[in-house]
Amino acid sequence: MSSSFLSVLIQRQAGKYGDRVALRYRDYKTETWIPVSWNQFAATVKTVSNALIELGIGIQENIAVFSQNKPECLYVDFGAFGIRAVTVPFYATSSEAQVHYMVGDAEIRYIFVGEQLQYDVAFRVMLLGSQLKQIIIFDREVKRDERDQTSIYFDDFLKLGEAHPHQAEVDKRTSESGNGDLANILYTSGTTGDSKGVMLHHSCYEAAIPAHDERFPQLGDQDVIMNFLPFTHVFERAWTCWCLSMGCTLSINLRPADIQKTIKEIRPTAMCSVPRFWEKVYAGVQEKINETTGLKKKLMLDAIKVGREHNLDYVYKGLTPPPVLHMKYKFYEKTIYSLLKKTIGIENGRFFPTAGAAIPPAVQEFVLSVGINMVAGYGLTESTATVACENDNDHVVGSVGRIMPHVQVRIGENNEIMLRGEGITHGYYKKEAATKAAFTEDGWFHTGDAGYIKDEHLFLTERIKDLFKTSNGKYIAPQAIEAKLVVDRYIDQISIIADERKFVSALIIPEYKLVKEYAAKKGIRYESMEELLQKPEIIDLFKERIDTLQQQFAHYEQIKRFTLLPHPFSMERGELTNTLKIKRNVLNKNYAAEIEKMYEE
Template identity: 55%
Template sequence: MQNICHLSKLILEQAKKYGDRAALSYRDYDLNKWVPVSWKEFALNVQKVSFALLRLGVGVQENIAVFSQNKPETHYVDFGAYGIRAVAIPFYATSSAAQITYMLNDAQVRFLFVGEQQQYDVAFSVISVARTLERIIIFDPKVKKNPTDHLSVYFADFLKQAVVGGIPETLKDEYKKRQADANYDDLCNILYTSGTTGQSKGVMLTYGQYREGFRVNDAVLPLSEDDVFLNFLPYTHIFERAWCYLGLTEGALQCINLRPADVQRSMQEVHPTCMCAVPRFWEKVYQAVLEKMENGSFMERKLIREALEVGKRYWVNYRAKGKNAPMGLSLQYKLYDKTIIKLLRKTLGLERANFFPTAGAAVSPEVEVFAHAAGINMVVGYGLTESLATVSCDIPGKPVTIGSVGRLIDKIEIKFGENDEILLRGKTITPGYYKKDSQTKEAIDADGWFHTGDAGYMKNGELFLRERIKDLFKTSNGKYIAPQMIESKLVLDRYFDQAVIVADKRKFVSALIVPSYKLLEDYAKAKGISVASREELCTHPAIIKFYTERIETLQQDLAHYEQIKRFILLPHPFTMDNGELTNTLKVRRRVVYEHYAEQIEQIYAEAEAEAAAKA
């Protein structure tokens, strides 16, 4: 049963109900095992944080910040802040010094909580330019502080401040007053967007938005206290944050994945029933299954292929349409579902799968069909930070069309503006951007409609996305190109790791491609291709021919003007460190184009020269 009380009280109320039952679980890397945290212990730590913050003089609606990867401590601090009406601001664990300096100064943060050595080092490096920063509180006791650091304390010592010498009655009274005064108009979080096109904006999220989000999602999603969530995406991401909080209202166990690279290991260890993810995660799973098929014996390949084909027909032709499959197909599917498909899910750690929300980008039809064919109930949805995640999603019991992003949740209004832009209005929509009135007025019109920047349309009650309006490219021939659509086709192939399309104001489409190096190196070795470096590998004629053939296959259903005519293989991946990716791993096109300007110009200059030679 869902508990939709104010977030300032949620953990304390759930602790009364569940007591010693596990609320959280995390892997202790020193002990190499998962360690449970009971609801009672969770609530105790939350209250300690509340009193420790009060001792530091944190005011009503004052901003504090958390700069950490997913850890139990991030929950203690967030809910401890909510308990005294403070505002919690999460920073991505991979944020640069420049990014956190901007956010600390913009939000006038006095107290910053950091996770591990990397975050501490970055935070300490900006003390002199973070104008309001007074103290850094360090979660990991193994962090080595700078010898000149007199401002930082470890989290354990911070918690001791809450109880040392007993809690004064004045603080107890202040705590009770703030708990009583907590309301749904208060700011709960400020989430800074990752800024693919410019400076980050702080999206304001209220307690009222969360309450409405919990209500409407609970109405359509089959969650219970028996579910086991794997927290894979960073809590800074609104998708994971809102999803995790929804699970906490249900009493579901939250298994916290600390290191993103360990997610497949974590899945096999905790056997989640639910996990929210972005499409790229499922693309990797899909590629891994294809690789398993390719490397298996003839009989293994045959059985897996047949099982998935039966699963595909069962879901696409019948279950997705709300129809019952013919008896023969149903019996065939049930046989495979109890054998080959079951074994496939078990290999992934998903033998107890309930459902898996997926959003954040377009889901390719191939991946969506594969997931359902494998008995994984992928719930595709659409949302934004500004909408507190869910705007629409696949709803159990209702028909699902491949390529849609589901049906609108309750009380969300939608209409379509210029260029089919999706406009939204409702109780889950942000009141605006923190201290940015002009940007707020640009995004939210006088009638309260939030302009998403996404183009789309409705059909038979389902929402379909076209493209980010600002991302649409117009070639010099006047044709419009949707780069993300083309890129998503490429990265479905296991030999493609990253891809960026170039087309705006150009005569034809080209691409910058980052290969899956390990697979490509194995392919080259098998073909007897000997090279001294990745640079040589990426320019070898046989490798260029190999990728040309794969691209031609992948884009055969595209219009002629959408097809890639030329490409470059890059010997190094796009990274966050050099500014080419945001913290949510979205490509910053402008930065990529700047970094590879010379190579891009060379593509088009060579094409011009060849065309002139033929003339």
């Protein structure tokens, strides 16, 4: 029996690449990026495996990693895979209640934490009484609670395995590892109810990774990757395993808010992200166009028009663009497009997988028009990420690409997308009823997403569970309306209300900066954001913009009333999941008064 792929991956790559750089992380004190070679990476993984055995970690025992993106997350992951342990990553923003639940559910004895915030939460959970035995802290700057007698820092943990006291046991476990072993339990942040632990076995990764090699032969050991999404997220996690297997260099972004800065420091060739990143880029460019006048404005608008024609009408349809159009495109490529890419920090960018939510068509069109190779895709935690995705010059706006070679898809009743294949989870940890409900008798997994396949491309239409039925019996797909409106530069976030209501309304988080600028320009006086957002001039501004954008919707789908909110939706108030999806049931509760007011006669 051969060892599981991930249990030997780093050691194998060290044998191949030696002192080449495997990953970099940012030192915030010196504002420099510290390189780690493949040899150093492999040595640390070996030490972690020994230290875990020193702690008494058993075969298939669960250990938790509660941290933002740090190299240590990868050291622990691969060190654990080497001894057949299971890693359970928690989002860095998880609340005390969530951590308490996951630690209990997965019977965690050892938890690795990143910074002060995670340490404080983990220590409070420990005080509540659980089987947590020890906290191991990545960041030396973390101040321990004076009651804390057991926690250790990561460098002290490494000392336990430095002399490799258990190497014979490590080697034995590695050789006995196989794809039937459990690799991870990923708790879904869930827009409804309690989170479920999705079990991903080594077999899931061993099916997904070669399928990506087949779909993207262009990824290789010259690529520089920016790790921007949390390693906890299945998209970044599976992508990272694949990138490491291809010998790419990882650049680990610690704080999501810093991405605008770190991406310019690294200038990566590839990065996976969620549509929100590109929505911000799109809004920024729209902003720039609106501030510009005269010839410069004309050129920018023409560049986007030419790009759209060249790429969407010709190149992506496999057609040759007319010579004049091609010349114009080449001119803009050297001037406007390249300046835009440089400004973002992606002038070396080769491809940018994007998934996790619906990509507004206007955003997708714009990004592809200016020659940024954003690759739309679709996947779930339960499918070890990618179910379908595009490839170079294989873009159809609105689609999430072609089905991956290792996945089978069928369209079930209510147009539900059903999945089968090696990459699909075996079920939810210790949740037999939920696992049984998730699969059909003949083994197809229910995604809860509706869609259709046309010309081998998969299109998503809505979340089946998310469909709203108005009190007049009409069905509304809230995401379709939200995706249409969120591209407006004055709208930052939007949530549609319609379920069991007689018409559609919306809660809107405006782009506060732009609203203030508008008020200044129009000479509108106000004391607070609350006051400003209730001014008739501001409400009229939004009404006009919404009406323009929703013309193509049926009358019953159009927003009749809306409320502008003075504060953004937040994770702290439970309104957003860890992956920034809106929790509609929480919004309905938190903004009950505002919602009722919109439906008063």
